[in-house]
Amino acid sequence: MAVCLDIKGLTKRFGGFFALNELDMEVTTGNIHALIGPNGAGKTTFFNLLTGLLAADEGAIMFEGRPLGEARPSRRTARGIARTFQNIRLFPHLTALETVMIGEHCRAYASTWHALGSAVLRRPFGEGGVERRMRKNAMELLSLLGLAAHANERASNLSYGDQRKLEIARALATQPRLLLLDEPGAGLNPNETAALDETITRIRDRGITVVLIEHDMNLVMGISDRVTVLNFGTKIAEGTPGEVQAHPAVLEAYLGEDVKP
Amino acid sequence: MLHDLFDGYTRSILVFTGVNVLAAYSFYLPFKTGQVSLGQAGFMAIGAYASAVLTQKFGVPFAAALPVAAVVAGMMGVLVGFPALRIKGIYLLLLTLGFAEIVQVITLSWDFVGGAQGFRQIPFIPSILEYVVALIIVLVLFFARLERSSLGRAMDAVHQDETAAEVMGLDVVRIKLLAFGLGAAIAGLAGALYAHHATYIDSNSFNIMVGVEILMFVIIGGSSTYWGPLLGAGFLTLLPEFLRTLRDWLELVPVAWTDFFPMNRVYDFLHDALDFENAKRLIVYGIIIMVMMILRPDGLLTRDSLRRLTMPRGA
Incomplete structure (x- = not known):
């Protein structure tokens, strides 16, 4: 399987706060890869680093085998990375x-x-x-x-x-090979979410790799090939939707440590 | 040909109106990408002095000096445009204002261009009105095409959300520099044309208030369509002349009526206040601006009003 995104040791600090801490992640070409985690886990920061809106403090991002370096957002778009915004822009x-x-x-x-x-x-x-x-x-x-x-x-x-x-x-329209969707399901009604499900699958079927930030777990678990869970800027779990759902660290992050199944 | 159609006075009015229209377009182009410049008078000064020096001191023909003036002003525009990329809104306003101020001080203190005495005996170009009209036609055609082109749309997008535009693959740096540089070049043309009509310029010819007036032309005319600057600059420059004509007509009105309601005195005041040589016109501009911001904040002419004019109802 070809690797679309290869991320090594990606770190972003805001003052003393680690928005992302030594994140390693691989996104396989042609996958729908979900990125989940509580609010403030660093998901949107991750997108901002990928698209060049923010500069990473440490770490490297390889896109299709070549480093993204410090290219400006428009150059990255030209190379095939596109995104949507969580707060519509x-x-x-x-x-x-x-x-x-x-x-x-x-x-x-x-x-x-x-x-x-x-x-x-x-x-x-x-x-x-x-x-x-x-x-x-x-x-x-x-x-x-x-x-x-x-x-x-x-x-x-x-x-x-x-x-x-x-x-x-x-x-x-920018003809991406990697599409970053930042909470595309936020504020949609159930019908619209179902349609979104189909849309994302269809985008993947066009050969576009999708990285998806989403809070709607039904949507995430239904269509994702792989799920990465972030909490406080650190990766706490990764795997298929089934594996992640059963992962103790994920349950703890989402439900608190007192609630153990 | 145009020269013979009008008497000297009318010709003069038309040339100054045209120069103002060009200056308004020089503001409009960077504004299309969201850059508000109060420094267009500075670029006018650069164009004016460049052309004056070339023609008077080096004997370059005006037809050759004019494009050089545009290029020199345009290159200055790109230079000023670089720091302008990083700042927005009120800060950009201050930067461009500062630039115009620097140009003014340099022209005031540089003896080679006349210093405080000003630059005298700039060759008078009798066919200046033809140049002005030709350039306005070229610019209107240019903007008409730009507005319907992908680049024009990209400029609008940069204006509306720069970050989103950059992320969608638009080269925001180049688009903004291009707009700023071309705007400065247009200002350079306007300045050069002014210089060769007035035949005398000094540091005060292109002071800060000129920059403010240019902005008013566009704001009052409408900044969302390329007809706005033409309308705004034309309207505000010709207004006193219209009033003068009206005043002449008022002489025909029976005195008993005007005693009852002294229209002629209102006109006298307005005409006096709007006269181009009179700083009082700024009072009237100020009032117009305040009224406009309440009634038509997007200017006299907007894209929507144009659409309504050109399309049948319900389309």
Whole structure:
């Protein structure tokens, strides 16, 4: 099995507080790998380190066999890592379609100069071929997420659940090989969660490795190939959903040490 | 050709209006990526002095000096743009303000460019109005294309959430530098055109208040569409002229009416206050800004209002 992500000794401190402490982790290509743990366990910090929003204090991240180093977030996206945000971060004034097309920009244009050239030198009327292709791909992604009907609505006018889906569509538009989903199920009703389950599986079936932060245990245990449990920045357990659920350290972290089965 | 259409006075008004429109566009482009600059007057000064020095001291023809002025101002823009990448909002405002102040002090104390006496005898270019109009047309076409392009959309995204934009693969550094640099270049053009029409510039020609006025053009005209800067700068620069014409018409109104309600005196005040050579116009700008922030915080013209104008109802 090919290794998508290989993380060694990843440490992030905020002052004296260890948000992540010597985390070792391997994510196998093509897996859905869940990352769970109580609030403040360091899960989102982990995503921020992977996408380059934060710099690690120690440790190394290898993505598809090559170190990520200190590359800026946009370079990492270009290399194939995409994410969604736990606290939704859409572009409020763009429509759903435009939002997804933002994700495609980095694939459609090799550099900002190309983008400028295309903006200025394009034929006087109508859209160029690149733009038309972007629009078409974006519509396909919106359909995949069930948002086609809302294509021309502003992102800020969509319902909470649809905004979460739009985040996934925008991330997919960057054509990632690794997708990081930060609590995609938060605030969804049971129907929407069931649909999300199917969506994530379908994304995996497209050959995209998924790392999933999620509190909804039914969702996590149902679709994950592997689960890593964090508590206070340290990995306390790892394994298949079944193994993790029975792990004493996990029960302790979630339920407290007095409650032993 | 345009030159012969208008008398000297009208031509002068039109040139200054055009220069203000260009200056407004120089603010609009970096603003599209969320960068608010109060320093556009500084870039205007750089363009103006660069072109003045080249033409007057080195005998370079104006047609060649103008693009050089734009390039010099644009390169300064990229230099200032680098520290501008790291700071936002009020701090960026202060940085750009500081930059304009530095330019002003340098032009005041550098004798090569006239120092406190100012730069005199800049070659007058009779066809300046043609240059101004041509550049505005080019810019409007440029912005029309930018707005419908992927890069324009990317700039909007950077404006709305820089972090999310970067994580979605947009090269925020280049996009912001490009916008800031091109904006500075446009300001350089505006400054050069101003210099060759006025034929005299000094450090005070491009003072801090000029930067503030440029910002007002865009805020009042509307900053969400590229027609906003054109409307705002055009409206505010031409307003006193409209008022003057209205005032002439008022002479025809029977005196008994104007005694009852002295419209002519209101117009006299407004015209006086809005006159371009009169600092009192800033009072009126201030009032307009306050009213606008309450009634139309997004400016006179917005993307939505444009959509409503151009699309049939219900579309």
